[in-house]
Amino acid sequence: MHPANFAAQISGEAEQEAQAPEHLNSTGCRIAISKGKGRGVFASRVIEAHTVIEISPVLLFSSQEYEEHGRHTVLDHYTFKWRDGRMALALGLGSLFNHSQTPNVSYTLDVGTESIRYTATRRIDKDEELCIFYGHNLWFDPIDAAPSTASEEPDDGWGGLSILGNETNILEEQMRSFKGGNPDDVISEDDLPFTRIRLTSDDEEDEIHAVRTEHAWVVDIPDARQTTVMLRWLKQSGLETPSMAHLKRIRRQGDKMTILLAYTRDCLDLPTLPPDVDLPQPYVIAVPCSAALTLMSLAHKNTYWPTVYAPRRKNETEEWSRGKVMWAYEAMIRVMKAAQQAQQMGELPTATYVPIPYDEGTRIATQLTEPIFAHDTRQSQAHPLRHAILNVVRTIADLRASPKNTENSAVSATTSSETQAVAAPSSLPIPIENDADANDVSPRNGAHYLLTSLTLFVTHEPCVMCSMALLHSRVKEIFYLVPMNSTGGCGGVACVPKLHGVNHRFGIGRWKDGERIAREYGIGLDSAMDV
Ligand SMILES: C[S@@+](CC[C@H](N)C(=O)[O-])C[C@H]1O[C@@H](n2cnc3c(N)ncnc32)[C@H](O)[C@@H]1O
Numbered sequence: 174m175h176p177a178n179f180a181a182q183i184s185g186e187a188e189q190e191a192q193a194p195e196h197l198n199s200t201g202c203r204i205a206i207s208k209g210k211g212r213g214v215f216a217s218r219v220i221e222a223h224t225v226i227e228i229s230p231v232l233l234f235s236s237q238e239y240e241e242h243g244r245h246t247v248l249d250h251y252t253f254k255w256r257d258g259r260m261a262l263a264l265g266l267g268s269l270f271n272h273s274q275t276p277n278v279s280y281t282l283d284v285g286t287e288s289i290r291y292t293a294t295r296r297i298d299k300d301e302e303l304c305i306f307y308g309h310n311l312w313f314d315p316i317d318a319a320p321s322t323a324s325e326e327p328d329d330g331w332g333g334l335s336i337l338g339n340e341t342n343i344l345e346e347q348m349r350s351f352k353g354g355n356p357d358d359v360i361s362e363d364d365l366p367f368t369r370i371r372l373t374s375d376d377e378e379d380e381i382h383a384v385r386t387e388h389a390w391v392v393d394i395p396d397a398r399q400t401t402v403m404l405r406w407l408k409q410s411g412l413e414t415p416s417m418a419h420l421k422r423i424r425r426q427g428d429k430m431t432i433l434l435a436y437t438r439d440c441l442d443l444p445t446l447p448p449d450v451d452l453p454q455p456y457v458i459a460v461p462c463s464a465a466l467t468l469m470s471l472a473h474k475n476t477y478w479p480t481v482y483a484p485r486r487k488n489e490t491e492e493w494s495r496g497k498v499m500w501a502y503e504a505m506i507r508v509m510k511a512a513q514q515a516q517q518m519g520e521l522p523t524a525t526y527v528p529i530p531y532d533e534g535t536r537i538a539t540q541l542t543e544p545i546f547a548h549d550t551r552q553s554q555a556h557p558l559r560h561a562i563l564n565v566v567r568t569i570a571d572l573r574a575s576p577k578n579t580e581n582s583a584v585s586a587t588t589s590s591e592t593q594a595v596a597a598p599s600s601l602p603i604p605i606e607n608d609a610d611a612n613d614v615s616p617r618n619g620a621h622y623l624l625t626s627l628t629l630f631v632t633h634e635p636c637v638m639c640s641m642a643l644l645h646s647r648v649k650e651i652f653y654l655v656p657m658n659s660t661g662g663c664g665g666v667a668c669v670p671k672l673h674g675v676n677h678r679f680g681i682g683r684w685k686d687g688e689r690i691a692r693e694y695g696i697g698l699d700s701a702m703d704v
Contacts, residue, residue, distance in 0.1 A: 200226045202266055202303065209316040210271045213302050220297040222364050223685050226278065227291040229267025233259045250312075255282070263289055272315055273304030275353045279346030280305055281693060292343070292686070294350035295364045306349055343690045344509065348502035356496030366498065366505075367652055367682035369490055370664050372671045381473045386459035387676050389417075389478075390434040390444050391424075392452050399450055403432050406447045414439055415538040415626045416647065419464035421479035433460070433478065438623070438647070462676060491680075500531045501652065504630040505684065507544075509654070509694045512632045515548035522696035524548040525565040525631040527624065535626050545569055562631060562639035566646045570622035624648040632696060634683075637662035640669035643679055650680030654687035655696075 193204045193212050201220045207213030220226060234243055234252070239260040243252060251268045255261040262268065267289050270278060280291045297303060347366060362369075394400055404422060407413060412435040424431045434444050437457055446452050464483035465471035474480035493501075508526040516522035527545045530536045547564035551557060624646040633655040635643060640662025643651060653663065662669045663681045670678045684690065 196266065198227070198266065200224065202226055204266070204269060207271055207302055212269050213271045213304075214266050214269050216297045216299055216301050216303060218299050220293045220303075222293055222295045224293045225290060226293055226303065227266045228288050229263040229265040229291070230286075230288045231255070231261040231263050231267070233261050233287065235259055255284075257284075267291065270303060270305045272307040272311065273302075273317060274306070274315070276304045276306040276346070276350055277301070278303050278305050279343055279350065281343050281346075281689075294347045296361075306346070342693050343686065344502060344506050348499060348506070351495055351498050351502070354495050356494060356499070358495040359492045360495055360498050362490070365493055365682075366502065367684045370668065370671075370681040370683060372668070372678050372681070381476075384470070384473050384477065385462040385676055385678075386477055387462055388437040388457050389420075389460045390437060390440060390455045391431050391458055392434060392444075392446065392455040394430040394432055394452065397430060399452070400430060400432070402447070402450055403452075406450070407432070407434070412440060412444060415535065419481045419483070420460055421481065424479050462678075497531045500528065501630070504528045504628075505652065505654065507546075508630045508632055509691070509696065511546050511548055512696045513694055516696065518553070520552050521549040523561045523632050525561045525629055527565060527569065527627050527629050530627065539626050541627065545572070558638075560636065560639050562629075562635050563642055565629065566624065566642050569624055569627075569646075574622040628652070632691065633657055634661035634663050634665050636660045637667055637669060640667075644670055644675055644677050647677055648679050650682065652682040652684060654684045655691045656683060656687065 193206050196202065196204045198217075201216055201218045201224075202214050203217040204212055205215045207215075214227075233255055236258055239252065243249065243260060248262060252260045252262050270291065277293060277295055277297050278291050279294050280289050282289055291303075291305070293303070351360075392403075394403060400423065407422070414436070417433070417436065420433055422433050424433070434440070434455055444455050446455070458478070460478040461474040461480050464481045465474045466484060468482070468484075471480060471482045504526055507528075508524050511524035511526060512522040515524055525547050527541070529541055529544055530539055536542075545565060545568055547561055547568050549561045550559040550564060624643075626649050629643070629648050629651045631651060631653045634653045634657040635651070636657065637660070651663065657665045659666060661667075664683065668681075669675070670681065
């Protein structure tokens, strides 16, 4: 039968009115006619993102059987290559999912149980059609086709539902479902691929003892006319960092004006002031670590230093755009591949990745122009502390504090072999340098050995030691795939950035369905010790 006639015939539009059969599905799927495509699978109620909606057993045919018989029958529209080269036919609903360029269902092959598992990649409304992505080389004209790019695409090398047996995996499929829309669309919290671990409650903000502070250099300004000069100087001094954005620059107490210069962690020694302004010596005070969320907390925080008031609705968190979600998926895919490479090199398959920041402001502020990888090197370096996280923190510190970068006060896209050796731009994960070389990075500048404002992706939940290291590194946030219930320090046995009294908190996102995704890459829980 000519493929073009196929969908029309089964939809009954051409000759007769076909009826879709009932289906006793408890996950919210029903079979119905999809205009121009024949039968299809539809949502009989709202289906939440990441719901497993169907597990279809498959029938397997040898390639010879298929060549001689199956291929000449209607089965040709339903079969696809299994991983071992045989041809597979999905039973249950599996064969009835139609194709879409923007699918809302992803799927994975389970070779062990000879089945395919279908998962909703986003929230699906009642009566919406559930579609998967078949691949690039379709044997029919999809009715929802975007302008064709088939000629530019490499041949998938598969017949039928080509992509099923190919190198696709859950992460890539999920990422595909986010493609195509406006990158600035805000993605709802439910549809984000990760769950955020809540570190503070807003009520905590209202208690004076809960105000977290850290030390900063300030200087009194005897003459108010010096303020403008000082503010201008401060802007080009390199002392200001994005992590100070919640603090006002000037404090007025009666006639006395004081200006905020820098955190002591960013500027270890007494700051050097402009020579032409006559000022007393700077001194150190405690300032709040974050903006005030409530008026009560604003009053408390202002007793330390004038603080920005940034009220938010309870439980409100930073919004993520579609573009940023894609950025996170890419990072997660890269970190998984890095872990696989580590495994091939005989290391534990745990890896971390710090991408170039998504938003321009942070890119400019951090000047991180190359992504940084690291993997676990406990085996090759015979060292118990060479965890992937410690390695990446060290790599970034070495890179940022190297003489070349301190000249520019930040990481720059230098191509010197010396820097490339530690930066490992976009390539294989590189273990950290040995101690002797790593020590040779003077002059160091405290402002730039940190991971302030950076986001880190990691295959496994960091252990307690690494979580503490992350806290010291001042990283902005981390995302991990595999929870480590018995060793993890970011929600497993403990949640280090949640502890009372710590002077920095970093965000934590636990990837949804992370364990299953990691298993697909062969780097699940069983394969890792602690990260
Ligand atoms: C695996 S079957 C899907 C179920 C099929 N609609 C049925 O009624 O049995 C694949 C066939 O569905 C039709 N089909 C799937 N997605 C389509 C799309 N986006 N546009 C047009 N036809 C489609 C094509 O005829 C294709 O050969």
